[in-house]
Amino acid sequence: MRLFGRKMPLRAQIGLAIVSMNVIAAILVPILAPYPEAAIVGSAWARPSFEHWLGLDNLGRDVLSRLLYGARLSIGLSVLITALSFSMGVFFGFTAVVLGDIANTILSRVVDLLLSMPALIFAMVVLSVLGADLIVLIVTISILDAARIFRVSRALAMNIVSLDYVEVARLRGEGLWWIIRREILPNALPPLVAEFGMRFCFTFLFISALSFLGLGIQPPYADWGSMVKDYSALIMLGAPTVFYPAGAIALLTIGVNLLVDWLTSTDMQKR
Amino acid sequence: MQRAALGLMTLWAASVLIFAGTQILPGDLAQAVLQNNATPENVAAMRHELGLDRPAIERYVEWLDHAAHGDFGRSLVNQRDVAHDLAPRLYNTLFLAAYAALVAVPLAVTLGIAAAAYEGSTFDSIANLTTLLAISLPEYFLGYLFIKWIAVQLGWFPVLANVTPDTSLFARLYLCFLPMLSLVLVIVAHMMRMTRASVIAVMELPYIEMAFIKGLPKWRIMIRHALPNALAPIINVIALNLAYLIVGVVVIEQVFVYPGLGQSMVDAVAKRDVPVVQACGLIFAAAFITLNLTADILALISNPRLRHPR
Numbered sequence: 001m002r003l004f005g006r007k008m009p010l011r012a013q014i015g016l017a018i019v020s021m022n023v024i025a026a027i028l029v030p031i032l033a034p035y036p037e038a039a040i041v042g043s044a045w046a047r048p049s050f051e052h053w054l055g056l057d058n059l060g061r062d063v064l065s066r067l068l069y070g071a072r073l074s075i076g077l078s079v080l081i082t083a084l085s086f087s088m089g090v091f092f093g094f095t096a097v098v099l100g101d102i103a104n105t106i107l108s109r110v111v112d113l114l115l116s117m118p119a120l121i122f123a124m125v126v127l128s129v130l131g132a133d134l135i136v137l138i139v140t141i142s143i144l145d146a147a148r149i150f151r152v153s154r155a156l157a158m159n160i161v162s163l164d165y166v167e168v169a170r171l172r173g174e175g176l177w178w179i180i181r182r183e184i185l186p187n188a189l190p191p192l193v194a195e196f197g198m199r200f201c202f203t204f205l206f207i208s209a210l211s212f213l214g215l216g217i218q219p220p221y222a223d224w225g226s227m228v229k230d231y232s233a234l235i236m237l238g239a240p241t242v243f244y245p246a247g248a249i250a251l252l253t254i255g256v257n258l259l260v261d262w263l264t265s266t267d268m269q270k271r
Numbered sequence: 272m273q274r275a276a277l278g279l280m281t282l283w284a285a286s287v288l289i290f291a292g293t294q295i296l297p298g299d300l301a302q303a304v305l306q307n308n309a310t311p312e313n314v315a316a317m318r319h320e321l322g323l324d325r326p327a328i329e330r331y332v333e334w335l336d337h338a339a340h341g342d343f344g345r346s347l348v349n350q351r352d353v354a355h356d357l358a359p360r361l362y363n364t365l366f367l368a369a370y371a372a373l374v375a376v377p378l379a380v381t382l383g384i385a386a387a388a389y390e391g392s393t394f395d396s397i398a399n400l401t402t403l404l405a406i407s408l409p410e411y412f413l414g415y416l417f418i419k420w421i422a423v424q425l426g427w428f429p430v431l432a433n434v435t436p437d438t439s440l441f442a443r444l445y446l447c448f449l450p451m452l453s454l455v456l457v458i459v460a461h462m463m464r465m466t467r468a469s470v471i472a473v474m475e476l477p478y479i480e481m482a483f484i485k486g487l488p489k490w491r492i493m494i495r496h497a498l499p500n501a502l503a504p505i506i507n508v509i510a511l512n513l514a515y516l517i518v519g520v521v522v523i524e525q526v527f528v529y530p531g532l533g534q535s536m537v538d539a540v541a542k543r544d545v546p547v548v549q550a551c552g553l554i555f556a557a558a559f560i561t562l563n564l565t566a567d568i569l570a571l572i573s574n575p576r577l578r579h580p581r
Contacts, residue, residue: 209410
């Protein structure tokens with residue numbers, strides 16, 4: 001199997017298979033899911049049966065359906081946040097370099113400030129005041145992520161901007177936007193794609209962890225992190241329910257990491 | 272000295288951020304505390320009681336001054352002294368984090384060097400794949416896996432790590448074993464990969480090849496020649512991962528219902544108990560900054576070339 005004109009090793013193929021399976025599940029939820037995500041269809045903690053393949057949860061909702069709806073919310077939200085933070089981070093990172101000293105210093109200091117605390121602690125402080133609202137969650141995590149992407153893209157742009165063709169474009173009188181879009185972006189793209197994958201994993205795990213702590217996505221919406229929290233009550237009895245959402249989280253991250261590992265590996269960098 | 276001053280500056284910036292985050296952001300604290308009883312008079316009285324009618328700068332200076340003296344105010348939920356309630360929990364969290372670090376660091380460094388020494392061998396590629404998998408696993412997944420296999424099915428360890436101040440050291444080590452193991456697995460993977468990478472980077476340098484040509488034994492080259500130069504990046508990675516440990520601790524405490532600082536913070540955030548959130552946030556930030564600072568200083572000590580920046 002080939003991708004980007006390069007042969008994929010087995011590991012990367014497994015990664016790709018896992019990721020596409022998850023994406024397909026997330027997109028086709030309304031067709032695949034046997035029950036609505038918040039519908040109570042039986043008694044609590046019912047065992048797996050023919051109608052409910054994975055059993056029912058603490059309120060009597062179908063675990064399989066919630067797992068599928070959870071895929072949509074967890075993955076969709078992570079993609080949205082990663083995309084938002086990337087546009088912000090890359091834009092500010094490149095602008096800082098192109099505009100030069102003053103903008104560079106100011107933006108870097110702001111980013112240093114944002115990174116002076118662990119992201120989880122920062123997010124918790126904000127959530128304690130604003131409440132666990134979906135918009136708050138998206139904005140907070142995007143800004144925290146953007147700070148990290150800013151650093152990466154700034155470092156990338158620093159290397160590119162010193163090259164001759166950027167200088168040529170500048171002397172030709174091209175504007176800021178042109179230089180960012182036509183000169184820097186195409187050359188920074190391959191490392192940024194790998195960074196996107198890594199950031200996605202980070203965001204995805206981060207949202208799941210917040211939801212697991214009960215501070216992220218709020219009921220009745222199904223999301224993998226809060227499902228882990230809800231189902232963990234049964235672990236003392238040895239019931240495996242908690243491993244469906246937790247395993248789903250682990251599987252998707254492994255898949256993305258396998259892909260990223262291949263994208264950043266040496267045989268991918270060689271031209 | 273310069274680095275230490277920088278660290279203090281960062282800590283101060285973090286305190287501003289925490290304070291600003293909890294006080295200046297929109298969302299009325301008094302309203303949040305009172306919830307259903309939020310009549311206009313009640314809210315006004317509450318605002319006065321909390322001092323919210325005074326300017327933010329004044330409140331910030333007062334808060335910082337008290338915090339520097341170890342006084343974090345009283346909890347909004349149960350009116351108890353925050354510092355008094357958090358002290359044993361801070362001890363528990365530090366205990367768990369130190370326990371995990373003591374096991375993880377030597378393990379990761381040894382494994383990393385071994386993987387670098389046998390680069391390209393079966394051991395190396397197995398280690399590479401397992402660490403990649405371990406990095407991908409969320410902490411709670413590992414935590415629940417251990418609970419199910421080791422605590423419930425085998426019954427070797429208790430499911431919950433409920434320690435009290437009078438628990439003896441050995442009982443503590445025993446009770447905390449599973450939380451420690453989950454934390455260790457998460458950070459070892461990353462530390463080991465980075466150790467391997469930095470040792471390999473040094474091993475490719477010409478002076479190492481020279482040592483090989485001289486006919487020195489491999490272990491001697493690794494330990495005497497390569498390791499001192501790979502030390503700075505390794506120390507950096509260790510410190511970064513210990514900083515990561517701080518975050519992992521929050522989640523693991525929740526899994527094992529361990530009475531630590533992270534659990535208080537999560538509870539406080541859910542109840543919007545601002546003084547407790549501020550105190551926990553500040554402590555976590557301080558730990559994080561201290562670790563980063565230590566990493567910088569240790570890197571300077573281990574590598575004389577960094578001491579005189581060009």
